[in-house]
Amino acid sequence: MDAIRTITTGFLGLGNIGAGVWRLLDEMGEEIAAREGVRFRVKKALVRDTLKRRDVSAPPSVLTASADDVLDDPDIELVVEALGGEQPAAEYIRRALTSGKSVVTANKLALATHWQELLETARATGSCLYFEPGVCGAIPVIRTITDSLQANRVERLYGIINGTTNYILSKMSAPFAGQGSASGATGSRGVSYADALYEAQRLGLAEPDPTADVEGGDAACKLSILSTLAFRAHVPLEGLFRRGITTITPVDVAYGRELGYALKLLAVAKRDGDRVQARVHPTFVPLSHPLASVNGSLNAVYLYGHACGELMLYGRGAGDAPTASAVVSDMIAAVREGCVGGGDAYRMTGKVVMETDWESRYFIRMLAVDRPGVLGAIAGILGRHGVSIASLRQTVGNGRAPLLFVTHIARESDVRAALSEIDESLAAIENVIYVEEGL
Amino acid sequence: MDAIRTITTGFLGLGNIGAGVWRLLDEMGEEIAAREGVRFRVKKALVRDTLKRRDVSAPPSVLTASADDVLDDPDIELVVEALGGEQPAAEYIRRALTSGKSVVTANKLALATHWQELLETARATGSCLYFEPGVCGAIPVIRTITDSLQANRVERLYGIINGTTNYILSKMSAPFAGQGSASGATGSRGVSYADALYEAQRLGLAEPDPTADVEGGDAACKLSILSTLAFRAHVPLEGLFRRGITTITPVDVAYGRELGYALKLLAVAKRDGDRVQARVHPTFVPLSHPLASVNGSLNAVYLYGHACGELMLYGRGAGDAPTASAVVSDMIAAVREGCVGGGDAYRMTGKVVMETDWESRYFIRMLAVDRPGVLGAIAGILGRHGVSIASLRQTVGNGRAPLLFVTHIARESDVRAALSEIDESLAAIENVIYVEEGL
Numbered sequence: 001m002d003a004i005r006t007i008t009t010g011f012l013g014l015g016n017i018g019a020g021v022w023r024l025l026d027e028m029g030e031e032i033a034a035r036e037g038v039r040f041r042v043k044k045a046l047v048r049d050t051l052k053r054r055d056v057s058a059p060p061s062v063l064t065a066s067a068d069d070v071l072d073d074p075d076i077e078l079v080v081e082a083l084g085g086e087q088p089a090a091e092y093i094r095r096a097l098t099s100g101k102s103v104v105t106a107n108k109l110a111l112a113t114h115w116q117e118l119l120e121t122a123r124a125t126g127s128c129l130y131f132e133p134g135v136c137g138a139i140p141v142i143r144t145i146t147d148s149l150q151a152n153r154v155e156r157l158y159g160i161i162n163g164t165t166n167y168i169l170s171k172m173s174a175p176f177a178g179q180g181s182a183s184g185a186t187g188s189r190g191v192s193y194a195d196a197l198y199e200a201q202r203l204g205l206a207e208p209d210p211t212a213d214v215e216g217g218d219a220a221c222k223l224s225i226l227s228t229l230a231f232r233a234h235v236p237l238e239g240l241f242r243r244g245i246t247t248i249t250p251v252d253v254a255y256g257r258e259l260g261y262a263l264k265l266l267a268v269a270k271r272d273g274d275r276v277q278a279r280v281h282p283t284f285v286p287l288s289h290p291l292a293s294v295n296g297s298l299n300a301v302y303l304y305g306h307a308c309g310e311l312m313l314y315g316r317g318a319g320d321a322p323t324a325s326a327v328v329s330d331m332i333a334a335v336r337e338g339c340v341g342g343g344d345a346y347r348m349t350g351k352v353v354m355e356t357d358w359e360s361r362y363f364i365r366m367l368a369v370d371r372p373g374v375l376g377a378i379a380g381i382l383g384r385h386g387v388s389i390a391s392l393r394q395t396v397g398n399g400r401a402p403l404l405f406v407t408h409i410a411r412e413s414d415v416r417a418a419l420s421e422i423d424e425s426l427a428a429i430e431n432v433i434y435v436e437e438g439l
Numbered sequence: 440m441d442a443i444r445t446i447t448t449g450f451l452g453l454g455n456i457g458a459g460v461w462r463l464l465d466e467m468g469e470e471i472a473a474r475e476g477v478r479f480r481v482k483k484a485l486v487r488d489t490l491k492r493r494d495v496s497a498p499p500s501v502l503t504a505s506a507d508d509v510l511d512d513p514d515i516e517l518v519v520e521a522l523g524g525e526q527p528a529a530e531y532i533r534r535a536l537t538s539g540k541s542v543v544t545a546n547k548l549a550l551a552t553h554w555q556e557l558l559e560t561a562r563a564t565g566s567c568l569y570f571e572p573g574v575c576g577a578i579p580v581i582r583t584i585t586d587s588l589q590a591n592r593v594e595r596l597y598g599i600i601n602g603t604t605n606y607i608l609s610k611m612s613a614p615f616a617g618q619g620s621a622s623g624a625t626g627s628r629g630v631s632y633a634d635a636l637y638e639a640q641r642l643g644l645a646e647p648d649p650t651a652d653v654e655g656g657d658a659a660c661k662l663s664i665l666s667t668l669a670f671r672a673h674v675p676l677e678g679l680f681r682r683g684i685t686t687i688t689p690v691d692v693a694y695g696r697e698l699g700y701a702l703k704l705l706a707v708a709k710r711d712g713d714r715v716q717a718r719v720h721p722t723f724v725p726l727s728h729p730l731a732s733v734n735g736s737l738n739a740v741y742l743y744g745h746a747c748g749e750l751m752l753y754g755r756g757a758g759d760a761p762t763a764s765a766v767v768s769d770m771i772a773a774v775r776e777g778c779v780g781g782g783d784a785y786r787m788t789g790k791v792v793m794e795t796d797w798e799s800r801y802f803i804r805m806l807a808v809d810r811p812g813v814l815g816a817i818a819g820i821l822g823r824h825g826v827s828i829a830s831l832r833q834t835v836g837n838g839r840a841p842l843l844f845v846t847h848i849a850r851e852s853d854v855r856a857a858l859s860e861i862d863e864s865l866a867a868i869e870n871v872i873y874v875e876e877g878l
Contacts, residue, residue, distance in 0.1 A: 024590050024746055025590075028590050028591075028592075028746075031592075031788070032589060032590060034788045035589060035671060035788050036589055132587070138587075138744075138746070138747035138748060138750060139750065140579075140582075140583050140586070140587035140750075143579075143582070143583075143586055143587055144579050144582075144583070147579070147582055147586065147768070147772065148571070148577075148579035148582055148765070148768045149764070149768065150471060150474060150475055150767065150768050150771045151463055151464075151467050151471060151763070151764055151767035151768060151771075152467075152764055153467075153470075232474060288732075290729070290732055290733075290753060293727075293729055293732055294729075298749075305577075305764065306760075307463055307467075307577070307760045307761065307763060307764035307767075308576075308577035308754065308755060308760070308761050308764040308765075309577060309754065309755040309758070309760065309761050310737075310753075310754055310755065311577060311578065311579075311752075311753070311754035311755075312751075312752070312753040312754065313750075313751070313752055313753075314729060314749075314750070314751040314752075314753065315747065315748060315749055315750035315751065316747060316748040316749065316750070319748070321745075321746045321747070321748065322746065322747050322748050324590070324746060325588070325590055325591055325744065325746035325747040326587070326747075328589065328590035328746075329586070329587045329588065329589055329590060332589045332590075333586065349470070349473045349474050
């Protein structure tokens, strides 16, 4: 058996994730030394308050309130960044890479917003930047794309990559009898968005300010990273379309389920030559598709490569232990790959044009004025814009009747144009939701 | 951009898999050179008949009928073994490793039966042995275990790792209305085992001699490899329990579905300290579990690590292109990891004792003699052996009545002992199938 190597490490942050990594190294340190021939010594850990009581065995001498103690210490070869937030995390990562340290980060925001600068810095200095824990926690999706799909053209990628919103949408759809009529569905027992959010917050699955999750910002960061790697061309965060889940009602969820769909905050990236569409929005997926059974706070990424075919990775996308599992795996990768002085194997080979007017099927829910000719007029408007109707469900109301359309494949701009012509004399548009059937 | 390195390669076999790799390298060669800085030149390819017309662009000068032309050529650094079968493949792999060549193999049988000898040879000579394509085709399950779960204790692993049997069982369960009574289920439209097998053979999903697939031998090879890696201790093929699917009837499948289960040929490996159970057998899994929706020829591996939690990988476990995707990925890994002269990062750190008398829930289907006291007598026998009944379904027949039990957790030896006491005066045992609920 070879000698065991010790790697001197610095932590930026010792909150939930940092402490999780600390505990996992404590628990598995001997086993990792036996398995991998490496031991990690944490020399310094940046914390806000060095006197705060912590649930880790870090001795007081390790704690520091100064980032310089980590970033300027030449002994420290490897930095674990677990501060969260864009700044100062991104700047600290850049400084560490500049001084030749390798970095493992769980910070998708810092990474997605400073992608090119950080990767160029790593390339220039020969240091390595690892970020598996930043994208879907313990699910090895980064490593799969970079290390297992090198011979593939990845053409489509779909993800349920935000556990908070998936938990909320699961709550809004369950318990659901699944047998009601459209009117029965209206009365189903899925909880409201507000109640589901409250429950998620109570369980620690949502932040006190849930904006980044529920408006799709967190998922957009991850999608930018995932699609950049999958397409081998930078897919900038600014180019992504995003819509959150705050306008979703249990009625939409219930109607969709009747039509054979589960509602997910889906991240979608498609490539056609150099044209790319990348978007995060509430989406109906067929109940028979594996993504439909990804429930609660679980995550999954489903992709197609031209050689590998369909591939799905499913697991825990967040939480202290799953994230720590990915952090320690990346720390070991940095050693295995000789990254203390090594290089970056992954190369970008293309450029893309962001597609903003994509084609999709659409679920359109309206409250139509209940008089003869209205349905015909609405169908006529849609048809004139090239939006054809795949299925239609209509129930009778008092003055206003719920009207559901699922369209055939239509262009986003055509749907928008058609809906803008449908005024209050015909119907009120209640919600428009993307439907993915070609998964 | 760095210079592009050329790696001289030899193929053993140019059948479906070998030809698939050849075509993928043809198609993606330039892209791989740009992405990874490496080009693969195939110098020699071993084939049985050098004159046979082939669906690949291999020039005649590359083809050879002599393995020595590949194994004894010092120019060849990397060997792709795609012969299949235990011998001479295992011997060729050993010879290649001995002479310092690295090997990528798609051959689970040669690997599982010669695991220790081949790994020791690689270790001794510093050459590398890659086998991702041998276990579940394009699904990166080997790399996930070795490269993403290093900080985990993997305690349980479940796999649907044979596409042929999964296709057959899917056919035997569908189309299924899902609404019948027990007697209705008996008349359900799932096809017979023989018909499903015939269909699989017609589609090229099953061999003319299907034994290795339907008797669980193929899955056992893969499970031996997967559990060895997951548990970091050799789980020998000989220690595995296996039962095939040939005794399964559509009646079992239909009854199981009524009880809320899908029937799968499940590979199960569990570790408790140094005690390991590893087994392949038809198993009922709850319909709500993600493994239940793995249908047709798709594969999936579901595992639990103590830090990462549950993790599932799903995709194409066979087929030319998916397997070629994994082969080329491993070829690139051999280059990235400096395996032309490099080492083997994966270390075994334990030994296990094979558990043969495990605990499970059981589905037991009998035809009971239809007279008073029989049910009580059967329940009494089960109870005396510590096998308690979780649910029971009974229908009335003429003289013989179908009787279904699902037991609580019971020990295999207790169930066997109880069933051996139930003689023809009470009931005929029709089938006993494992039920996994703690997935």
